[in-house]
Amino acid sequence: xxxxxxxxxxxxxxxxxxxxxxxxxxxxxxxxxxxxxxxxxxxxxxxxxxxxxxxxxxxxxxxxxxxxxxxxxxxxxxxxxxxxxxxxxxxxxxxxxxxxxxxxxxxxxxxxxxxxxxxxxxxxxxxxxxxxxxxxxxxxxxxxxxxxxxxxxxxxxxxxxxxxxxxxxxxxxxxxxxxxxxxxxxxxxxxxxx
Numbered sequence: 001x002x003x004x005x006x007x008x009x010x011x012x013x014x015x016x017x018x019x020x021x022x023x024x025x026x027x028x029x030x031x032x033x034x035x036x037x038x039x040x041x042x043x044x045x046x047x048x049x050x051x052x053x054x055x056x057x058x059x060x061x062x063x064x065x066x067x068x069x070x071x072x073x074x075x076x077x078x079x080x081x082x083x084x085x086x087x088x089x090x091x092x093x094x095x096x097x098x099x100x101x102x103x104x105x106x107x108x109x110x111x112x113x114x115x116x117x118x119x120x121x122x123x124x125x126x127x128x129x130x131x132x133x134x135x136x137x138x139x140x141x142x143x144x145x146x147x148x149x150x151x152x153x154x155x156x157x158x159x160x161x162x163x164x165x166x167x168x169x170x171x172x173x174x175x176x177x178x179x180x181x182x183x184x185x186x187x188x189x190x191x192x193x194x
Contacts, residue, residue, distance in 0.1 A: 008039040016058035016073050032057030046083040071099040086117035107133035121157045145174040163188045
């Protein structure tokens with residue numbers, strides 16, 4: 001449902017957003033009913049804030065040797081999209097609360113990304129992201145670890161359908177002491193067919 005300044009949605013899905021279900025795979029996670037509720041407000045053109053919550057099963061008893069009971073999960077998301085002149089900024093925050101053998105654990109993450117059009121054919125973009133989650137250490141204890149990533153990109157629109165993009169990405173994975181650096185070049189072809 002939606003109005004001129006608000007939207008709302010509800011759904012029942014057969015897998016937690018924490019698990020991936022592949023359409024053509026023979027092996028998939030067990031099915032659990034998960035209820036999704038969400039909504040947002042658009043106070044004026046160019047600004048939207050939304051939120052959603054998902055609740056349901058995510059882990060079946062016996063799926064792993066140490067799992068003795070079904071686990072429930074709650075996923076809460078808040079997002080925003082702000083656009084003005086030639087700038088667009090997106091941000092999202094997520095918190096997962098998962099149950100494993102009657103114990104609750106949580107993970108959270110966020111990202112902020114933006115794009116600025118410099119000229120009709122040139123743009124720059126950037127993204128910063130951070131996630132925090134418990135991880136099992138070699139000694140069998142849980143320790144909170146973090147993932148951090150940044151990306152910077154420059155794009156040039158050769159034609160309305162073809163864009164050339166160069167980017168640098170730095171990421172420090174969970175439990176890693178330093179950053180890995182990657183450079184990328186891409187050519188994107190985009191066309192609307194209908």
